[in-house]
Amino acid sequence: MLRRSAWIVGALAFLITLIVIAPAALIPQFLDIPHVRIERTKGTLWHGNAETLFNTQLVGTLAWRVRPLDLVKGSLTVDLTLEQDGLSLRGVSMSGFSDHEVFVSGIVESRLLNAYTVNYDIQLSGELSFDDVKLRLKDGNLVEPVEGDLTWNGGPVRFKLANVMHEVTLEPVLGTLSLDEHFIQMDVQRQRSAESVLLFRFDLTSGWLHLRALPAFLEFAKVPSNYLMQDADFLFEVSQKIL
Helix, strand or coil: CHHHHHHHHHHHHHHHHHHHHCEHHHHHHHCCCCCEEEEEEEEECCEEEEEEEECCEEEEEEEEEECHHHHHCCCEEEEEEEEECCEEEEEEEEECCCEEEEEEEEEEEHHHHHHHHHHHCEECCCEEEEEEEEEEEECCEEEEEEEEEEEECCEEEEEEECCEEEEEEECCEEEEEEEECCEEEEEEEECCCCCEEEEEEEECCCCEEEEEECCCHHHHHCCCHHHCCCCCCCCEEEEEECC
């Protein structure tokens, strides 16, 4: 029995040693995330960094560090940071036998988002904050809870509505995440009155992101109410396939 225990400890120590010294360059060989690619890896599987791309566009430098003591408990816990000019995110990835949880906090400057919104004649300012966003997967499927808030600190905005360009200064808003069947949903509300002004819905099955402007958006954006059709549930909807 003692010999068997010593063998298990020795095998575990050998495995940990391999993880510590294995080069980070091995990661692209077994990383299989749709639309995500990593290049110019440095360091080891244990502690390193790499340039991360999404759909051929550079996202930033991803750095990771494995927590060794959690391996003994049967959990792979990795501290993560994603950095570039105008973006700073930090998070934790925790993997068990069947569950996987990700926690994310940080900021994204609006000028990075404008690269995607310009096609819809929308230009933002300010920054977007991620406040303890939590995603949980079980057996590869996203499950409850999807939790956390996203806060935009307000500022000047340009957008087109009914072929008319508007330039206004908007107050801060708060977006609350939830899971609605196979949609990740974010309800965006005015911080002062808690009125819902925008609704984002991301379809996990098709990869489409849908944005609806709700009736309260008119007062919020300081535009005439004649843009709203009688009994309309929303002003307009735009969609973009992102995966």
